[in-house]
Amino acid sequence: MRTLGSWVLRLLLLVICGISGFYLTKALSPSPGLQLGGGVGGLLLACVVLLAEKELKKVPLGNLLGSLIGLILGFILANLISNVFLPGLFNQDEVALALYGFLYGIFGYVGLRIGLRKGEEIHLSGWKSSSKGYPRSENTKILDTSVIIDGRIADITETGFVEGTLLIPQFVLGELQHIADSSDSIKRTRGKRGLEVLHHIQKQAGVDVRITDTDYPAVKDVDAKLIELAKEVRGKIITNDSNLTKVAELQGIEVLNINELANSLKPVVLPGEEMGVKILKEGKEAGQGVAYLDDGTMIVVDNGRRHMGKNVDVVVTSVLQTPAGRMIFARLKEEASKEFRGKDYYSLDSEF
Numbered sequence: 021m022r023t024l025g026s027w028v029l030r031l032l033l034l035v036i037c038g039i040s041g042f043y044l045t046k047a048l049s050p051s052p053g054l055q056l057g058g059g060v061g062g063l064l065l066a067c068v069v070l071l072a073e074k075e076l077k078k079v080p081l082g083n084l085l086g087s088l089i090g091l092i093l094g095f096i097l098a099n100l101i102s103n104v105f106l107p108g109l110f111n112q113d114e115v116a117l118a119l120y121g122f123l124y125g126i127f128g129y130v131g132l133r134i135g136l137r138k139g140e141e142i143h144l145s146g147w148k149s150s151s152k153g154y155p156r157s158e159n160t161k162i163l164d165t166s167v168i169i170d171g172r173i174a175d176i177t178e179t180g181f182v183e184g185t186l187l188i189p190q191f192v193l194g195e196l197q198h199i200a201d202s203s204d205s206i207k208r209t210r211g212k213r214g215l216e217v218l219h220h221i222q223k224q225a226g227v228d229v230r231i232t233d234t235d236y237p238a239v240k241d242v243d244a245k246l247i248e249l250a251k252e253v254r255g256k257i258i259t260n261d262s263n264l265t266k267v268a269e270l271q272g273i274e275v276l277n278i279n280e281l282a283n284s285l286k287p288v289v290l291p292g293e294e295m296g297v298k299i300l301k302e303g304k305e306a307g308q309g310v311a312y313l314d315d316g317t318m319i320v321v322d323n324g325r326r327h328m329g330k331n332v333d334v335v336v337t338s339v340l341q342t343p344a345g346r347m348i349f350a351r352l353k354e355e356a357s358k359e360f361r362g363k364d365y366y367s368l369d370s371e372f
Contacts, residue, residue: 030070037066090135094127101127159184160255164246165195167259167278169214176278177227187255188218190233191245247273279345286315289348293336297350299324319348323355 041062046055102123161184167173168188176182196218200211222229234252239245243264250257250273257268260278268275289295297311302325309324311334321327321334334350 033069034063034066037062037069041065086135087132088135090131090133091128092131093135094129094131095124097131098123098127160187160253161185161276162187162189162246162250162253162255162257163192164257164259164261164264165192165199165214165242166261166264168192168196168217169199169210170260170278171213171217172278172282173258174217174220174224176281177221178224180226182258185228185230186221187249187253188229188231189235189245189249190231191235191242193218193231195242243267247271282315283341283345286317286346289317289336289339291336291338294333294353295336295350296331296333297321298331299327299329302328313348317346317348319350322349322351324352327352 038059039062042055042059045058045061049055161182163173163186173182177186196211196214198211199207200215202208202211218229221227232249234249236245236248239248243261246257246264247268249255250268251271256274256276257264258276258278259265262277262279265275265277265280297313297319299309299311299321301310302308303310303320307323307325309321309326309328311319311321311324313319319334321332322337324332324334333353335353336348336350338349340347340349
């Protein structure tokens with residue numbers, strides 16, 4: 021119904037502009053050809069207005085108000101100069117028309133541009149740019165279920181690295197509640213943790229958290245709903261789900277992946293580097309032992325199985341980086357040959 025009403029209004033604008041252009045030209049010229057051209061010109065003007073409307077939807081309200089105020093101030097200044105300070109230059113009609121054009125054009129443009137820039141500083145307290153209660157801006161970040169349960173987002177927002185509004189869809193809250201009410205104890209714990217993380221974020225000073233009841237009944241999958249919401253509000257999705265990241269990016273949605281951020285912050289480890297680790301369990305291959313760094317990075321140690329439960333010194337032989345994380349392969353220091361020491365197996369230009 022809402023879409024039908026919009027099309028009716030657009031059609032009405034086209035009809036009004038076309039008829040107005042026809043009758044305006046008819047009053048100025050008796051030529052039928054010019055009158056028809058006036059009607060076509062009115063239709064073209066209506067099309068320009070409709071295109072401008074589409075672009076104006078993308079401009080924040082503060083910028084629109086700023087540009088309007090700047091334009092009005094520019095016209096006032098132009099009028100002040102023309103009528104008060106330099107009235108003698110506007111005696112001749114042709115000169116006056118040219119000067120008016122210059123003054124109003126220049127000051128109107130400058131006022132419009134400055135107002136558009138400064139409009140970002142306008143804050144409308146208590147005003148929401150959408151009747152649904154969420155802002156339409158690239159600074160809007162939409163949280164998915166996985167990143168809320170993960171919990172690291174609370175630490176990130178507390179440090180101030182995430183700016184803008186955090187938008188929590190009602191269907192994500194519903195999924196969290198469903199997990200928290202699960203009969204499975206592990207799922208129930210994860211769901212409750214997610215709700216506690218949200219409560220913690222809401223209490224943080226300087227963090228704008230909003231909950232929207234926007235839903236898409238025709239879409240059943242929660243990830244698909246997140247993508248639709250991101251398109252509607254022109255926001256970004258924060259997640260640690262690699263599948264959601266790929267699907268969203270294919271549809272032109274910008275995604276902030278917490279796992280990718282964590283991987284990029286891990287200290288760089290180069291082949292040939294020595295480190296002390298504790299072998300915790302056996303690996304998949306015969307004789308392998310597995311250890312972990314403090315950040316959770318897995319280290320696979322050749323012939324480390326016999327040292328299980330012990331602290332050993334190892335030498336890094338290679339580093340494998342995958343979308344899921346990083347894996348380090350190493351040998352026991354006592355077994356590392358001179359071939360592995362001091363030789364650069366890994367280019368510093370490689371991605372970690």
